[in-house]
Amino acid sequence: CHFWLPNKRRHCANSHLSSSQYCGNHSPESSSDSRxxxxxxxxxxxxxxxxxxxxxxxxxxxxxxxxxxxxxxxxxxxxxxxxxxxxxxxxxxxxxxxxxxxxxxxxxxxxxxxxxxxxxxxAVQMRESYIAPDACDKWMKGQVDRKVPYQEKHVVQQVSIVGNMETFGLLPRGGAEDAMKEIAVKTAPAVVEFGAGRGYLTQMLADCYGIKNIFLVERRSYKLKLKT
Incomplete structure (x- = not known):
């Protein structure tokens, strides 16, 4: 479809109609008062x-x-x-x-x-809290599978989410190695992510903190999901 989406700075990804350069959602004929x-x-x-x-x-x-x-x-x-x-x-x-x-x-x-x-x-004063834990270095430095179609801005956001989780005591400090020393198998934490999308955030938790008990909940079917 040749319709330009200014907010996404790209053309519409839908297939165009056989009789038009636009998809059904953006066809000029579709926007007429009659239809x-x-x-x-x-x-x-x-x-x-x-x-x-x-x-x-x-x-x-x-x-x-x-x-x-x-x-x-x-x-x-x-x-x-x-x-x-x-x-x-x-x-x-x-x-x-x-x-x-x-x-x-x-x-x-x-x-x-x-x-x-x-x-x-x-007049609510929002406090920014960007935290990049050492455990996520390999993600920040791009030392992960390059087949993963993530963007840098998403990595920065997810690293900070994980960093704030560590700060609040939800994750062990130091990453996977320290976590394995402190946590017995029977008491190993489990992560349930609702609205998991493609699963990149939980993949970061698994890579950086060694968390094995993972449950992803997602109603939609996304392409390019991370492989387990």
Whole structure:
């Protein structure tokens, strides 16, 4: 697709239509008033033609995932929604995302201005805490498998996450060698990462701190995941 994404500084990665240089999401014909595209209520990360919305919802592939999740014995709808005020219906995350996707450009920037104004009024002093532990040297110096398609900015961010975990006592100081001396097999720590993505953060923990008990939880199917 030839549509330019200024924020990502690249073209859209979707395949273009056979009759156009653009994909279905960015086709000029799709943006006309006669065929307006709207966010899918099941998963607003994709859009459909408004006139096809009802039919699409019934066969949306994300619907199967949502139904499968709802059928799990541990699932409780809205358990983490917060609030709980009597008589006030909880607004789902999907509904919030859909509302944002429906905003016009003018409405979007008005929302951004309101958020910035609220942040300024709160006058919260954010404290930066960038910590790079010695245990992560090989990641910082690029001494890892170069087949891993990570970017330097992600490594810096993840190293600091790990460094702050060490500072708060969640990880043993000194990295893998010291960890093996201090921790018996029966008391070895386990790491559960929710929203693990491609698994690079937990891979860093395994490489630098020798953690073997790892559980990654991710609902989406990502390409270029780290191999175990």
């Amino acid at each position: 307006r595209r709207v966010p899918c209520p099941v998963d607003p990360s994709h859009t459909v033609f408004e006139e096809n919305l009802e039919a699409h919802v019934g066969k949306c592939p994300f619907r199967k995932h949502a139904d499968a999740l709802a059928a799990q014995p541990y699932y409780s709808k809205g358990i983490n929604s917060g609030g709980g005020e009597a008589g006030v219906a909880a607004v789902t995350s999907a509904a919030k995302r859909a509302s944002v996707h429906k905003l016009s450009e003018e409405e979007f920037w008005a929302l951004v201005a309101k958020i910035r104004s609220a942040h300024t009024a709160a």
